[in-house]
Amino acid sequence: MSQTTSNGYQPGFGLAARFALREMRGGLKGFYVFIACIALGVAAIAGVASFSRALTEGISAEGQAILGGDLSFSLIHREATPDQLAYLNRLGATSQISSLRAMARTDSAGNQTLVELKAVDDPYPLIGNFELTSGKELQETINGRTEGLRNAVAEVALLARLGLEVGDEISVGKTNFRIADTIELEPDKLSSGMTVGPRLLISQEALQETGLVQPGSLIRYIYRVRMGYNVPEAQLQQAIDQTNTLFPDAGWRIRSKLEAAPSLQRNIQRFAQFLTLIGITSLVVGGVGVANAVRSYMDTRREVIASFKCLGASGGFVFKVYLIQMMVLATIGIVVGMALGA
Template sequence: MPPERSTNPLWMLRFAITDLRSRISALKIFLACLILGVTLVAATASLYRVIEQSLLADTRALLGGDVELDTSEPLPDEALEWIRATGNISLVREFDTIVSGSGGDGFFRAEILVLDALYPLYGELELTPDEPLGVLTAQKEGQWGAIIDPLLAERLGQSVGDQIEIGAATFRISGLIQKQPDRSLNANWRGLPIMISEQAVEATGLIRPGSRVDYEYRVQTEQNLDTWLEEFEQAFPDARWEITTFAERSERISERLDQIATALILIAFTTLFIGGLGVANSIHAYLDEKLGTIATLQTLGLRRKPLVGIYLLQIGVLGSLAGLVGGGIGLGLSALAISLAGDAFALAGPDGAGGWFSLWLVPLLLSWLFGVLTAYVFALPALARALAAAPAGLFRGQVEAAPNEPRSWRIASYLLLAVYIGATLFWLPSPHLGFLFLLAVTLLWGLLEGLIKGLRRG
């Protein structure tokens, strides 16, 4: 074989693909394990990106304003006047109670919301029927109106027009809450919401001395938030109100999402890594069948460098194929989940080519990268032993792989594993949590190895 031809990259690629196609059926497990793992990684990562971008795109609506002042008693008049001079302010009063149907059947915990005329400062409140909040909560025929959550209506077995007992008053269910922009992200620990008017609160008899009522003042201002907060604190240095800005809420949401996403992505990577064991077994069986071919090529004069390149190209082609297929399936599952969720992720995510690149193309490219890296990490030791087989075995009628990979290949395997781990930690939303997980796995692996060696010696 002419040396100039054997070192031609195009010829090497063509030979690698031709040789691979002849026994591609033997690598079905290789491809299946990689595709499954990459699918989980791509689906989890892309869903995390979509949810994060959607939630953080309009944190003001989730908070209810640029700034929120939370207190257990009304703000003094001088504070309210100062705030109104710098922007708009909306008050939401919240307290918990137990509600029941008109017949007294079924008791459920609920969160009473008393909203003012400026609510909401950001976002839109969608009600059914589509009428103003003040109209639906007004008193008609001696009964105040109450707008309740659809899930609460289902639990009570009530619908619009029926009656509901709140404290000492009987309310008419005048509407259902379809979308609430500042709906809490903490799984409704306080109960499902019910909206009533300011005047209707007195009829319930629920607010008495000692009752726990949360006063949430939402502020909308065009001033710089840091400047606004500094001036507010200077004006009221002894205030004991809990102040939260939308920037702080964004940071909290992002941190919580990063922790959840890291845990889910680590599970996906664990699946991918376990699938790597199937990759190793599959490539080992494939190379065992190719030992005769490898020895024959060496005997015919093919140099070691192009021979190594041919089989490295084969692993790269398989890893790329599995990475792209698995990434495409994962993104497809993610898109399907988002479409089934309806408006749950319609909080105004990023638009344009940059948004699509971040949400879809980046996870696809990273899926391809980890598909290739996983293929090389688990296939390299088996490939090293196969390429180290002695061609002289052809004359004995049997070619056997070397019992151990050469030292240079072992070092290359460890370096590639380090790159794989580093890339994984770099991609994780919370690398610190990923490092702790890796440390725990390493310690457990060391303990198991020590236990096995101890049992063998015993």
């Protein structure tokens, strides 16, 4: 009588994989819940990740437009010194924006509301187009006068809040303005972060006339520099480093187009973390479904497992066979989930 085997032989992973694949010839019947549970959880997490990445990448890609330049230097309370301005002008095309919160009043009924007042110069905007509802040029409009009053352009929300129409008067500080147009598109709006009121936009000269520029006024002076087209990250960093070396005490906050809207990016990140947490929770809850599906499947395989053990399979080998099957099914679930969530 011949012994067919060497006593020490241990069936390996390859044989277990072959057995597992043979066992799966019956198809995925009975595994739809298993696959669906994993696919849904993975889809939720992948969906959140790809959504937040799309937003973040969108902000990065449009960083120059959102920031309104390649670099932005912002000062509070005081303007840049002539030295600093000359330096910024050497870096590239420069535009100055002054932004503050002010009360806008209507003469007639004494209505008033808080506005985000923004004064811009002629080069503004350095990137993108500022669009007015009428289609007129921004600078032409705000530098002009209508019936003796300086022109201002406002967001539609401001008109609605104060019950005004284009052509009506509005007073800010000591000056009366004529609302000459409404804002259709403000290209750098996202970089302003949180706002408390609707936008009112005037020229730099007009701002000086309002009398709001006083020592201690909470005015933010923003200087934007456009260095060129598609300026590489290294060059931006070099410019920032050089600025810090030349003007270590300037006290300005420097932002590059790579961090155009930091508060928005932080919000997206937080939101994504929150949604990922929900996705993980759903995956854990789905794990109960997975466990049930596996248990009921293993019940149906009990007879086959018994046959394997009668034919000389060790417990470890049987475990490997079914572990591989579960891993294959989980992989299918993950692939389906990633395809759905991507």
